[in-house]
Amino acid sequence: MTSSISLKSAAKINLYLEITGNRPDGYHELVMVLQTIDLCDRLDLRTISSDAIHISCDNDRVPTDETNLAFKAARLMQQNYPGLGGVEIAIAKQVPMGAGLAGGSGNAAAVLVGLDRLWDLGLTQSELCDLAAQLGSDIPFCVAGGTALAIGRGEVLSPLPDLQNLALAICKPRDLSISTVWAYQTFRSQGLLATSPVREQHNSSQMLAAIAARDETTPTRVGRLLYNDLERVVLPAHPRIATLKAFLQQQECLGVLMSGSGSTVFAIAQDLGQAERIAASLQADADNSDLDIWVTTSLIGGVLDV
Numbered sequence: 001m002t003s004s005i006s007l008k009s010a011a012k013i014n015l016y017l018e019i020t021g022n023r024p025d026g027y028h029e030l031v032m033v034l035q036t037i038d039l040c041d042r043l044d045l046r047t048i049s050s051d052a053i054h055i056s057c058d059n060d061r062v063p064t065d066e067t068n069l070a071f072k073a074a075r076l077m078q079q080n081y082p083g084l085g086g087v088e089i090a091i092a093k094q095v096p097m098g099a100g101l102a103g104g105s106g107n108a109a110a111v112l113v114g115l116d117r118l119w120d121l122g123l124t125q126s127e128l129c130d131l132a133a134q135l136g137s138d139i140p141f142c143v144a145g146g147t148a149l150a151i152g153r154g155e156v157l158s159p160l161p162d163l164q165n166l167a168l169a170i171c172k173p174r175d176l177s178i179s180t181v182w183a184y185q186t187f188r189s190q191g192l193l194a195t196s197p198v199r200e201q202h203n204s205s206q207m208l209a210a211i212a213a214r215d216e217t218t219p220t221r222v223g224r225l226l227y228n229d230l231e232r233v234v235l236p237a238h239p240r241i242a243t244l245k246a247f248l249q250q251q252e253c254l255g256v257l258m259s260g261s262g263s264t265v266f267a268i269a270q271d272l273g274q275a276e277r278i279a280a281s282l283q284a285d286a287d288n289s290d291l292d293i294w295v296t297t298s299l300i301g302g303v304l305d306v
């Protein structure tokens, strides 16, 4: 049995997030289009003979106890495959927390994939995704990555043609994190489902058709069709995110959207050069000194070898 492995877990953005129903279990029925991006954490996993699970992280704001999703993933694997020992997990963080980028979910996905390999379990992607769904709605997507349609709670996945080489400028107010639970609960309590602005010319079918086209029109069409229902609660409550979105919309890029429940906002640029220019203009504005900024691209895959 191999005793150590190093993996990368990719962040994701939501290109489309529509809330289509309230579920009796408190969750929401969703239609999402998800995309992994080339902004990754690194996880070094090492097996140990005792049953212990140890987490360390280079960012001291990340909890290293049983509340960390990576810890929960390791414990779920131990419960399902007992007697194989424990694991030390060292996380090097690039993906910000509370950002709507599924950083913690990606780490959990990497632990599932890593322990499957370290323990020689030979699990299929579908078996890994079933385990992932027990930990969180977007963790199955983080296992597979790429471009995907996610429905149900977000755990029912259909792969889509890869959106290759999308050029992205991404930014997040450093000290502003949004609670996903708060965002969904507020959406529900405000009764926003009944007043959906999703219309004939702007819906998930249009987005899926744009991605399926796989031609030079795809990025432009995807940019125009970006949509996120959670903006309807997060933007009014957090004007900083609304001003950030407005700033990016002035940059003549293909489209701008908040990812997940925020606070990250991304712009799809025409090419990497324009993404760099957008990042530079964000940086140049004194009002934006609170931002972390990245220029990156779409990525094929969710958990990758280092």
Ligand code: C5P
Pocket: 026, 027, 028, 029, 030, 135, 136, 137, 138, 152, 153, 154, 180, 181, 182, 184, 185
């Ligand atoms: O599944 P996960 O634990 O990642 O979800 C975090 C929170 O987001 C849930 O507790 C719930 O409040 C909200 N959520 C939801 N509907 C979904 C997914 C998440 O209401 N489909």
